[in-house]
Amino acid sequence: MKQDIFKILGLHRDDPEASIAKILDASIQRLEPRLQTLLQDLSVYRLPFDSSAALVMSLQDLENLSPNLSPQRREALNSPPTLVEKGAKELVASSFPDEVKSQVEVELRQLAKRSLLQEKKQQGVWKFYFQPLIQSYLQNSSSPKAHRCAIAYYEQHRKPKLLSTDKLDEVAEYLEIFHHHCELGEYVQAFSSVYYRANNHDDCDEFLRKNYYYPARLALYERLYQEWKQPENSDELKFYSDLLKVYGDVLQFLDRREEALQRYDTALSFYRDIGDRLGEANILQEFGKLQENPQQALEYLQQAQNLYIQIGDIYSQSRNLAYFIADAQLNMGDSDAAINSLTHAAELATTINYAPIQEYAQTRIAEINSTPTPTGGIKERLMQFFQQRWVKFAFCFLVGLIAFLLLRR
Structure with missing residues (x-):
């Protein structure tokens, strides 16, 4: 049975019942309350982040961040979660006073000085990140609001238009938006953020497909398939069916044919249940592409x-x-x-x-x-006829029967 690494007991500074959790807790408790909250919220960032990303998280604790804010500015920043999702707080953050931004930078370096954060310079900008063990511990108690702030930040910084010449790094923000929606259990939004071209989103999945980033596609859709329980309402079932279809496409490309057929079969049933004829047609087409027998393939394709x-x-x-x-x-x-x-x-x-x-x-x-050979069609038909399993079986049976009769004479 897998043991929680944070609860394993051992000797540390004369304490025979010390654990990683207790040691980390002791370090965190020495921080001011605002720094504790900031550290906890920042842990949801999987990628190295700069002070502007930290500032978005800081807006959750306005009283301690800048007590001299005007009532109007404070009201604007205390926007509801729906506005956070749209990136409203990030827009307001861009107009924050320099002293507030400097305060956040100082706090980040305080955390780095205590080794709770690491820092490095990337392309002339200081970026901060966590040691994996510390981040994993903090993420165990991360707040939904922190994930929403992360979504708001990445929505503002993702590329609205992806180019065929872009590299995988260019879609990092899309993948992070997907991750944070999954962490919130918002699977329709997670799927929509990478699969559909809408709300100023480009089609991230199309970019990944055309550039053959299939491991990235597999990671996305495997996670959704494992976490997203089959929905009951027809609106959400449409999204879920589209997930099954694209997941099947990825499995088909990776030559995992049986798994692909299972995903397609389930999707076909759902598409028919909700009356989505385009989805049904697309699945029938995939069935046709997977058939080894050309006659069976043609039947599906014609449907x-x-x-x-x-x-x-x-x-x-x-x-x-x-x-x-x-x-x-x-x-x-x-x-x-x-x-x-x-x-x-x-x-x-x-x-x-x-x-x-x-x-x-x-x-x-x-x-x-x-093609110069007029008899090529007949030749191909004969070859395909003799390649069929039942023809091979009948031929072997006939040869065996002849041999048996000859031996009896």
């Missing part, structure tokens, strides 16, 4: 296509035809059907002025037409 047509989703129709249905038809040896699908995909893409699918479809048609 998805029918739903896309009913919904009127031109982009999804075009994409499904170009990238998946045409490939399934080629795998079945039906190049004529594949060309028809690619041609139709290009026509649909033209109606929405989406050049990538147009160009892809035209290139694939040229490749198919340049």
